[in-house]
Amino acid sequence: MSAPTLTRYGERASLTQSGGEPVPEKLFRWMLIACTAVGVITLVVLLTYTVYKGWPKLNAQLVTNMPSQVSPNTAGAQSAIMGTLWLMVFTALWTIPTGIAAAIYLEEYANPERRINRIIEINIMNLAAVPSIIFGILGLAFISRTLGFGPTILTGSLTLALLVLPTVIIASREAIRAVPQSIRSGSLALGATKWQTVARQVLPSAVPGMATGSILALSRAIGEAAPLLMLGVGFVRFNPDGLMSSFTALPVQIFQWTTESQTQFKELAAAASVILLVLLLAMNSVAIYIRNKTQKRW
Amino acid sequence: MTQLIDKRAAAAGTSGFLRQQRPRHGERAIQVALLAAALVAVATTVAIVIALLIPTLEFFSVVSPVEFLTGTTWTPLFEPPSFGVVPLVVGTLVITVIASVVALPLGLGAAIYLSEYAPERVRRSLKPTLEVLAGIPTVVYGFFALTFITPVIQAIVPGDGLPSVFNALSAGLVMGVMIIPTVASLSEDAMAAVPNTLRQGAFALGSNKRQVSTRVVVPAALSGIAAAFILGISRAIGETMIVTIAAGLQPNLTLNPLKFMETMTAFIASTGQGDVPTGSIEYKTVFAVGMLLFIITFVMNMASIRLVRKYREVYE
Amino acid sequence: MSIDHTHDRPLKTIPVGDMTETPDQPAHTPSINVGGVTRTDPADAPSGDLSVEPVIETRDLSVFYHDYEAVRGVDLTFGKNQITALIGPSGCGKSTVLRCFDRMNDLIPGARVKGTITYHGQDLYAPDVDVIEVRRRVGMVFQKPNPFPKSIYDNVAYGPRVNGWKVDSMDDLVEEALTRAALWEEVKDKLKDSAFALSGGQQQRLCIARCIAVEPDVILMDEPAASLDPISTAKIEDLMQELVRNYTIIIVTHNMQQAARVSDRTAFFTAEVDDQGERHGRLVEMDLTKTIFTNPADRRTEDYVSGRFG
Numbered sequence: 001m002s003a004p005t006l007t008r009y010g011e012r013a014s015l016t017q018s019g020g021e022p023v024p025e026k027l028f029r030w031m032l033i034a035c036t037a038v039g040v041i042t043l044v045v046l047l048t049y050t051v052y053k054g055w056p057k058l059n060a061q062l063v064t065n066m067p068s069q070v071s072p073n074t075a076g077a078q079s080a081i082m083g084t085l086w087l088m089v090f091t092a093l094w095t096i097p098t099g100i101a102a103a104i105y106l107e108e109y110a111n112p113e114r115r116i117n118r119i120i121e122i123n124i125m126n127l128a129a130v131p132s133i134i135f136g137i138l139g140l141a142f143i144s145r146t147l148g149f150g151p152t153i154l155t156g157s158l159t160l161a162l163l164v165l166p167t168v169i170i171a172s173r174e175a176i177r178a179v180p181q182s183i184r185s186g187s188l189a190l191g192a193t194k195w196q197t198v199a200r201q202v203l204p205s206a207v208p209g210m211a212t213g214s215i216l217a218l219s220r221a222i223g224e225a226a227p228l229l230m231l232g233v234g235f236v237r238f239n240p241d242g243l244m245s246s247f248t249a250l251p252v253q254i255f256q257w258t259t260e261s262q263t264q265f266k267e268l269a270a271a272a273s274v275i276l277l278v279l280l281l282a283m284n285s286v287a288i289y290i291r292n293k294t295q296k297r298w
Numbered sequence: 299m300t301q302l303i304d305k306r307a308a309a310a311g312t313s314g315f316l317r318q319q320r321p322r323h324g325e326r327a328i329q330v331a332l333l334a335a336a337l338v339a340v341a342t343t344v345a346i347v348i349a350l351l352i353p354t355l356e357f358f359s360v361v362s363p364v365e366f367l368t369g370t371t372w373t374p375l376f377e378p379p380s381f382g383v384v385p386l387v388v389g390t391l392v393i394t395v396i397a398s399v400v401a402l403p404l405g406l407g408a409a410i411y412l413s414e415y416a417p418e419r420v421r422r423s424l425k426p427t428l429e430v431l432a433g434i435p436t437v438v439y440g441f442f443a444l445t446f447i448t449p450v451i452q453a454i455v456p457g458d459g460l461p462s463v464f465n466a467l468s469a470g471l472v473m474g475v476m477i478i479p480t481v482a483s484l485s486e487d488a489m490a491a492v493p494n495t496l497r498q499g500a501f502a503l504g505s506n507k508r509q510v511s512t513r514v515v516v517p518a519a520l521s522g523i524a525a526a527f528i529l530g531i532s533r534a535i536g537e538t539m540i541v542t543i544a545a546g547l548q549p550n551l552t553l554n555p556l557k558f559m560e561t562m563t564a565f566i567a568s569t570g571q572g573d574v575p576t577g578s579i580e581y582k583t584v585f586a587v588g589m590l591l592f593i594i595t596f597v598m599n600m601a602s603i604r605l606v607r608k609y610r611e612v613y614e
Numbered sequence: 615m616s617i618d619h620t621h622d623r624p625l626k627t628i629p630v631g632d633m634t635e636t637p638d639q640p641a642h643t644p645s646i647n648v649g650g651v652t653r654t655d656p657a658d659a660p661s662g663d664l665s666v667e668p669v670i671e672t673r674d675l676s677v678f679y680h681d682y683e684a685v686r687g688v689d690l691t692f693g694k695n696q697i698t699a700l701i702g703p704s705g706c707g708k709s710t711v712l713r714c715f716d717r718m719n720d721l722i723p724g725a726r727v728k729g730t731i732t733y734h735g736q737d738l739y740a741p742d743v744d745v746i747e748v749r750r751r752v753g754m755v756f757q758k759p760n761p762f763p764k765s766i767y768d769n770v771a772y773g774p775r776v777n778g779w780k781v782d783s784m785d786d787l788v789e790e791a792l793t794r795a796a797l798w799e800e801v802k803d804k805l806k807d808s809a810f811a812l813s814g815g816q817q818q819r820l821c822i823a824r825c826i827a828v829e830p831d832v833i834l835m836d837e838p839a840a841s842l843d844p845i846s847t848a849k850i851e852d853l854m855q856e857l858v859r860n861y862t863i864i865i866v867t868h869n870m871q872q873a874a875r876v877s878d879r880t881a882f883f884t885a886e887v888d889d890q891g892e893r894h895g896r897l898v899e900m901d902l903t904k905t906i907f908t909n910p911a912d913r914r915t916e917d918y919v920s921g922r923f924g
Binding site: 162 | 325337339427438475482507567585591600
Binding site for chain 1: 718721723747756761763824825
């Protein structure tokens, strides 16, 4: 027996649809898929193109040789690679302990109703969105020129550390917040001090989240070119040999090669981009691995 | 049997045994150290403001703010120099508009798809893919814009001499794609915060998914989506490498996206790179333009933060 | 080295405040039977006389959260080695009062205490009081078991470790605590396993063992069996009867029958609504459990225990 028909306001005569999903709905859904697809397709095209363009230069020479401004035949990116690695290590050194310490303060010690703490929070949220070139100006004005250090590993890593500090803080705060309050209560009720509770209960549980967040923050840092350009980082043909050493980095080198007109330099830029992307891929994979590994509870 | 602990553990005497056995200096010191770390963020903001403000004030003692803000010629290195920042601002604006036209609808569309339509499997592989898009260094995007997109545009768009090798369209399009993940992710957070009961109520009335998404979820998540848009636009304004590489390093007061133009950020980057003597007026232009950039993005960021707070309050 | 824990050997009291040991208690057949479930008749519980030494006393205690007075005018005494139950409907301040005794209310922003609370005659809220030491001596077991994400062994050893105790044998201390919490037999072969591998009832007994390990004087229990099944609940109640020989126990419970079964003395709370329409918790009366349940002084108490409301 067929279902009663809707006579007045019903759009359909029966409860069953004929012809499947109606056209406007289908159109809408495909529109949405298209929106998502644009990003994905562009990503694929970009990656493919970069590898394709850089293919001629993706060889051992890229890693063993120094860059050159005159002879692209023999140019490599060694100083840039080493510079990026040095930067990564020192940026991590400055920003990760500071970020974690700030996150611990904000989550465990700060009374959210006090003005100073709200100011700190707003500052962090704002800094997270300040354009990276402004950090370059900061580095230029204070570290490089006022203190007179010039474009060294020290100034570069300090500038990048400040740039990604808000990211580390935000990620660490989330990790700390995920630790259940009952754990803290249980610890304090046994006569542990606040710091003992933080160090022995909260931090061990929060470490995986903090590690993931820190790695992601670092991967953003090593992809930045604008702040380094402002610091005066430029063409360098040697590997860094200390904190006060000049340096170059992959993003800067890519930029310089991109702006050269010869085809070979463009190929070098693409090849160096591939190296940078591979490095980022490795870092992100580690972060994801850590995140998945610690999903299962103790 | 139970003398397992030494005498120090049990209190000595009933009077005053609750008083502190040992002063806990360590706790205090740790708290101070942690506060110092948190204050680094405040110190950074203060440092940025100082670093920008002082040279800017010095700049404005030589150049009138009116000329700066309304002048349409930007030739700080000419003799006589002209310091009208409008061409840079217009350059930023044109490229930002192009990027927004790309990023805002596509980002919102992707967010709606991920939040309301996509099956779990698809979602789990799409979200990380979009995150990868966000993780690509902007210098690589710039390279892509200059060496791939620009020739494509030049092939597609007919014209004499246009589009030039440096053009705003190429930079704007690529920048738009770069910003899609930002818009998508923040919008999706906002939509995820909409309680399921609202959706179910609409479904129970016979709505289809399109209607629920567009008439219930999006309006409910509106402040979060607005925050996402504002943040996306702010990122576009502040982005440096794509425009430096692909849009041009000569200021050009035009609205034609097929022409070259220089943005505020590109100007700062190219001037700061060069060996500009400290203390000269050219040096100070970097800070004046930087100050303008900072203020614009600061205002937008504050608005975005407010909106995020608003939607979080409503639902949490 | 194994410690003989045949269960007809009475438990000794622990020294509190001085180092003398009290002589063995006369043989009171232990009611804990690990694996089985036995109970003691409440009528056989130690005398709930007010003449027993008071461990904690409150006078005109009020607790505020910012300007809101959550509970007011509370006068209570808690006797040594007795179980005292705080009963009453939801929202009348029982847990709030309980949290005053180990100063856990300090952790809630805006919480303030008025009136006096004394512990062995000492003002618990005096300015020079070491809160950490208070929390060691006044232990707390929470409504939902909250073992740490560590091994069973490390859970029990945590308290002594953070208090900086130098222990001859931590293994012995852990075993002692787990035995007193009636958990040793069930976990002695898996001390290194995660605490989360235990059932809900076992986890709660682990939390009790953890609490015992720091040699408290008073144990506060905030609805300890509320999230447990009836058999685990019975085990906890039996355990409480054993523990009270060595500790003073204060329990908040929604379960009237539990209070009647287990406690020596009972305090009944209720909520009053004032002229502004705000609820404030109040102590109605406190007496021997027998009296509260059979012959209470206040009409409201009688209504509550006979099930007429709440």
